[in-house]
Amino acid sequence: MAEFDVIVIGGGPGGYVCAIHCAQLGLKTACVEGRETLGGTCLNVGCIPSKALLNATHHLHEAEHNFAKMGLKGKSPSVDWDQMKAYKQDVVDGNTKGIEFLFKKNKITWLKGWGSIPEAGKVKVGDEVHSAKSIVIATGSEPAALPGIEVDEKTVVTSTGALSLGKIPKSLVVIGAGVIGLEMGSVYQRLGAKVTVVEYLEAITPGMDGEIAKNFQKILTKQGFEFVLGAAVSGVTQKNGKASVTYKLRKDDSEATIEADAVLVATGRRAFTEGLGLEGLGVEMLPRGVVKVDGHFQTSVKGVYAIGDCIPGPMLAHKAEDEGMAVAEILAGKHGHVNYGVIPGVIYTTPEVASVGQTEEQLKEAGRAYKVGKFPFMGNARAKAVFQAEGFVKLLADKETDRILGCHIIGPGAGDLIHEVCVAMEFGASAQDLALTCHAHPTYSEAVREAALACGDGAIHA
Numbered sequence: 001m002a003e004f005d006v007i008v009i010g011g012g013p014g015g016y017v018c019a020i021h022c023a024q025l026g027l028k029t030a031c032v033e034g035r036e037t038l039g040g041t042c043l044n045v046g047c048i049p050s051k052a053l054l055n056a057t058h059h060l061h062e063a064e065h066n067f068a069k070m071g072l073k074g075k076s077p078s079v080d081w082d083q084m085k086a087y088k089q090d091v092v093d094g095n096t097k098g099i100e101f102l103f104k105k106n107k108i109t110w111l112k113g114w115g116s117i118p119e120a121g122k123v124k125v126g127d128e129v130h131s132a133k134s135i136v137i138a139t140g141s142e143p144a145a146l147p148g149i150e151v152d153e154k155t156v157v158t159s160t161g162a163l164s165l166g167k168i169p170k171s172l173v174v175i176g177a178g179v180i181g182l183e184m185g186s187v188y189q190r191l192g193a194k195v196t197v198v199e200y201l202e203a204i205t206p207g208m209d210g211e212i213a214k215n216f217q218k219i220l221t222k223q224g225f226e227f228v229l230g231a232a233v234s235g236v237t238q239k240n241g242k243a244s245v246t247y248k249l250r251k252d253d254s255e256a257t258i259e260a261d262a263v264l265v266a267t268g269r270r271a272f273t274e275g276l277g278l279e280g281l282g283v284e285m286l287p288r289g290v291v292k293v294d295g296h297f298q299t300s301v302k303g304v305y306a307i308g309d310c311i312p313g314p315m316l317a318h319k320a321e322d323e324g325m326a327v328a329e330i331l332a333g334k335h336g337h338v339n340y341g342v343i344p345g346v347i348y349t350t351p352e353v354a355s356v357g358q359t360e361e362q363l364k365e366a367g368r369a370y371k372v373g374k375f376p377f378m379g380n381a382r383a384k385a386v387f388q389a390e391g392f393v394k395l396l397a398d399k400e401t402d403r404i405l406g407c408h409i410i411g412p413g414a415g416d417l418i419h420e421v422c423v424a425m426e427f428g429a430s431a432q433d434l435a436l437t438c439h440a441h442p443t444y445s446e447a448v449r450e451a452a453l454a455c456g457d458g459a460i461h462a
């Protein structure tokens with residue numbers, strides 16, 4: 001039995017970042033992780049491997065569609081699926097080893113196994129019980145099951161199985177037009193699959209600014225995606241290695257079935273808190289396994305904290321990381337804080353989609369007086385040079401004060417561009433502050449500045 005200042009349960013982006021920052025602040029820290037490698041879902045079977053596959057298939061798309069236009073003629077590359085998966089795994093392995101190195105460097109003890117909390121101040125891993133002044137639950141989330149659908153991770157898969165299909169399907173049905181469905185759908189669409197997305201709501205990407213979502217759907221449809229909206233999937237059956245997806249259209253209750261080589265169930269994730277012993281401990285829970293915390297991330301049991309996907313808020317790796325940093329600060333007697341008003345969201349398709357702050361719909365609902373500055377990438381020379389002039393930047397600012405309230409981007413590098421707006425918002429900047437900031441030419445970021453100019457006297461190139 002060892003004694004620690006902090007034991008973090010879970011080695012994903014929330015947990016490992018929390019552990020490192022605790023150690024940096026001088027706390028004797030351990031992290032419990034039952035997987036063979038650190039990094040959690042994000043690094044092992046989520047954000048990172050999917051980005052490797054998106055990168056590889058983006059290059060394939062460029063070779064097939066844009067190389068000849070640039071005078072690069074010849075045969076397009078053929079796909080070696082096993083090699084592509086090996087590349088993906090190399091990317092994952094490099095990163096998981098990196099975290100292991102950081103643990104050693106920061107003298108963090110990795111307690112290998114699955115942890116539970118038999119009583120406050122104690123964490124059980126295997127047969128051993130360790131003591132800690134504070135415990136941080138960072139156990140993340142798992143794919144939510146859909147009634148009537150049995151996942152075998154071969155033909156009917158979650159995001160995990162979708163990263164390692166045995167072969168490239170000729171047809172893929174994606175259930176749910178959220179982030180996972182559209183990112184993984186893009187991978188297989190570029191690899192030649194006919195991708196049909198069946199979505200319960202009348203629009204894709206719930207919660208996204210409506211104008212951006214509409215534009216995004218148009219662009220994906222042009223790429224070859226098919227969308228069936230307003231359709232509730234009621235069941236999936238399998239026969240001879242093929243799957244049949246049955247859905248009901250909400251407008252008239254009519255039923256239809258689509259056949260496909262593979263089905264991706266991407267209908268959301270739920271908190272993963274089973275087996276921790278939280279009920280016995282008396283931790284107050286919210287519905288669906290979510291842990292209730294106060295403004296300092298402490299649960300209803302003193303000394304037991306929780307962060308990341310298993311507490312309320314968006315299920316995003318960077319939100320979990322920020323909460324992990326904040327808890328570490330709090331445990332070290334400092335003032336940890338997360339600004340939930342400035343958490344960016346990114347979808348890594350081509351084009352990328354990114355947003356921060358409020359959507360136009362939210363501002364309308366709040367009855368807030370706002371102005372909109374928009375700029376299309378068609379007016380951005382750099383975007384045109386790389387055949388990525390689809391999409392636009394939309395900046396929302398307070399009508400009276402000009403303070404930036406939100407930004408929504410669909411276009412090249414959107415996931416990186418959004419951060420200048422995040423910084424601006426953290427500093428309470430106005431649209432004019434952004435517009436008066438010199439932006440290098442030619443860069444995609446000029447489109448952000450132009451959108452800021454459009455909140456004032458007008459953009460130059462539109």
Ligand code: NAI
Binds near residue numbers: 183232
């Ligand atoms: P999601 O919540 O983003 O989307 C799920 C979609 O499925 C919704 O549009 C919902 O209306 C639809 N749906 C639910 N039941 C249905 C049914 N029976 N029939 C048809 N449609 C149905 O969930 P997703 O994509 O699984 O992602 C899970 C979490 O992981 C999200 O919180 C997401 O933010 C996060 N994530 C973030 C990424 C990123 O930041 N790039 C990448 C991957 C995941």
